[in-house]
Amino acid sequence: MAETVYAHESVAQADAHAAAAHIEHDTNTGISNTKLAMWLFLASECLLFGGLITTYILYRNPLEGPTPHEIYDIPFTSTSSFILLMSSLTMVLAVSAIERGDHQRLRVWLGATALLGATFIAGQVYEFTVFYREGLGFTTSRFSSAFYTLTGFHGVHVTVGIIMLVSLLVLSLRGKLPEHRSETVEVVGLYWHFVDIVWIFIFAVVYLVPS
Template structure:
């Protein structure tokens, strides 16, 4: 226990004397490989979600079972969309907080982001439950399969984002997230914002386009 405390104190001491600026990366692009890797990953995610959205558009007209117009609750989904949109604001405020070395606000904003994300997921679970009760199971129609696969994949992405956010809070509480490591928060933020822009697309194309 004593050794662990000593190790933590030494990390804190090292962090306290670290420069507030990011570490200069000796790469061809001048950008860290982690950040470039995250952008490449997000670019590849465009292809994943593009495929799922295209499949949904092709199977939008069900041959059997309830239709989208009969089953969608637009006011409820609009509220969920608004919640996810606001989580992008709290995420960017968290990145801003760590870049100026404000660790308390970092934890508050990351916690708020995770809470908003969890609210969105709770709303999605509630929505799915209502749909199943109304007779729209995963295998009811080609529309239902495409719809659940698309929105379910997005929900899994949000859930992974929440896990990453909670990990950041734990790292910060243990003193392992000083401002010179703010890129870690920025990279998780990139993932979170991407999940938000995917939902912006899904909300318009799946729910609002008649």
């Protein structure tokens, strides 16, 4: 039977209860403030990315410079998308691992997620470089500005996610990420999955929908 540990107890007391410990949050909702705050943040992020995607849709047919479908490399972007999608699997496996107290696998899955995210970012840097060499600079057209702003903002979000994942990995290696703090991994996971679902949207609307 799981033992209940209250959020106001000290970390040392909570560590002593670890294994199948459950932090019962003494909030009105029964949900921890951190987790609720992350969901509120993600809800607000819908507005941010909605604005960027809408701007892209409005300006997707450029009056000057290369057109989207002259420069997009769909097979390459599809591979990047697949890599980011699979990073969601490794992320959720990391959350699952810490919830059952398997720290070894937690580190493996966190490392794999960060690596897949870094691969995606490397692909994006490569794509931007190719586009720039083909004449699509940030100020070439309204389309190029909207495209680079949208995908660049997403790339920054992925980069922030990678930093958080590496931080979790370091914390885990130093033994500062016990089971009862699994929610920390879960909250970072929520952010990571959100970054993935935003890309699901971008991949379809920006790359696959014909002009």
